Amino acid sequence: MNNQQQAFDQRIEKDISIEPKDWMPDAYRKTLIRQIGQHGHSEVVGMLPEGNWITRAPTLKRKAVLLAKVQDEAGHALYLYSAAETLGADRDDMMDKLIAGRMKYSSIFNYPTLTWADVAAIGWLVDGAAIVNQVALCRTSYGPYARAMVRICKEESFHQRQGFEAMMQLANGTEEQKQMAQDAVNRFWWPALMMFGPSDDNSPNSAQSMQWKIKLFSNDALRQKFVDNTVPQVLQLGLTVPDPDLKFNEDTGHYEFGEVNWNEFFDVIAGKGPCNHERIEARRKAWEGGAWVRESAAVYAKKQQEQQQAQKVA
Numbered sequence: 487m488n489n490q491q492q493a494f495d496q497r498i499e500k501d502i503s504i505e506p507k508d509w510m511p512d513a514y515r516k517t518l519i520r521q522i523g524q525h526g527h528s529e530v531v532g533m534l535p536e537g538n539w540i541t542r543a544p545t546l547k548r549k550a551v552l553l554a555k556v557q558d559e560a561g562h563a564l565y566l567y568s569a570a571e572t573l574g575a576d577r578d579d580m581m582d583k584l585i586a587g588r589m590k591y592s593s594i595f596n597y598p599t600l601t602w603a604d605v606a607a608i609g610w611l612v613d614g615a616a617i618v619n620q621v622a623l624c625r626t627s628y629g630p631y632a633r634a635m636v637r638i639c640k641e642e643s644f645h646q647r648q649g650f651e652a653m654m655q656l657a658n659g660t661e662e663q664k665q666m667a668q669d670a671v672n673r674f675w676w677p678a679l680m681m682f683g684p685s686d687d688n689s690p691n692s693a694q695s696m697q698w699k700i701k702l703f704s705n706d707a708l709r710q711k712f713v714d715n716t717v718p719q720v721l722q723l724g725l726t727v728p729d730p731d732l733k734f735n736e737d738t739g740h741y742e743f744g745e746v747n748w749n750e751f752f753d754v755i756a757g758k759g760p761c762n763h764e765r766i767e768a769r770r771k772a773w774e775g776g777a778w779v780r781e782s783a784a785v786y787a788k789k790q791q792e793q794q795q796a797q798k799v800a
């Protein structure tokens with residue numbers, strides 16, 4: 487084993503973060519670019535299902551909150567793409583791969599938001615699941631990713647709370663509103679559980695990512711944590727979890743739950759979910775339509791640089 491590899495292994499062992507200029511194995515770099523890039527894409531594509539409701543939010547207050555939330559998600563993508571760039575990734579290349587279907591984004595954003603209650607469910611359940619995963623990533627071994635996560639988690643917890651509050655209002659509203667809330671839970675419960683990825687015995691990247699401390703907990707461990715956190719919230723709202731096998735195990739202190747529909751999960755990540763085509767099409771249009779903005783910004787930045795250099799010479 488060479489000295490560089492040894493130094494890297496020791497840092498991982500001692501929980502000392504790996505920084506952009508440190509030597510790292512190529513496969514570690516590649517795994518991080520894959521995960522951070524996909525995470526960034528999830529934030530960007532994740533703006534679409536909720537963004538769809540900005541013009542139809544039921545009150546001015548809800549509209550303002552939703553606008554802020556959707557903008558936060560764009561900011562999260564910027565932190566993440568920047569973190570991926572510190573590893574040598576190229577943003578345009580990542581975008582091209584997303585649009586060509588060669589880079590993934592979270593399965594959850596391939597489901598439609600049929601009613602306002604779905605927007606509340608996304609805030610509460612989807613951001614809730616994202617937090618469980620991301621709190622763990624605050625201690626991930628790559629420094630820029632860990633630091634991005636700290637900032638992102640602060641905003642995600644506001645998102646989760648506003649979603650729960652919006653859901654609470656519906657659950658305590660008219661019979662029709664309560665039914666809307668229940669329908670949204672029925673639609674989003676299982677897809678939220680799928681966000682944690684395939685089960686541990688079917689997760690090809692987990693073993694190596696855990697050895698490198700990119701992932702600190704397994705997919706199943708985080709899924710269990712989410713279920714344990716969230717079932718009491720569903721019950722508090724007076725709603726039910728759409729899982730006939732759900733039961734609390736007094737001995738373990740955990741909820742036992744039914745089998746996720748893994749066929750559905752693998753279909754969705756293979757591009758065959760209800761909204762995959764629509765989501766990628768929306769991203770393609772935005773990327774192509776925004777080309778002139780990127781070109782203008784690049785020309786402006788170059789001019790600024792030239793001016794600064796000219797001032798230095800003078």
Ligand code: FAQ
Nearest residue numbers: 525528529532591592593616680681682683689690691692
């Ligand atoms: N969807 O071997 P594993 C958010 C893929 S942020 C799609 O277990 P890994 C904020 C996986 O990439 C949500 N694909 O993989 C928000 C791999 O494929 P590949 C995003 C999935 O990486 C809220 C293959 O399956 N969060 O929601 C999914 O070790 C509201 C085998 O899987 C993150 O990205 C999935 N659910 O573990 C925004 C967190 N699961 O690449 C707007 C960071 C797995 O080999 C509104 N990422 N795959 O072709 C992670 O923690 C990990 O990447 C996992 C997957 C846990 C997602």
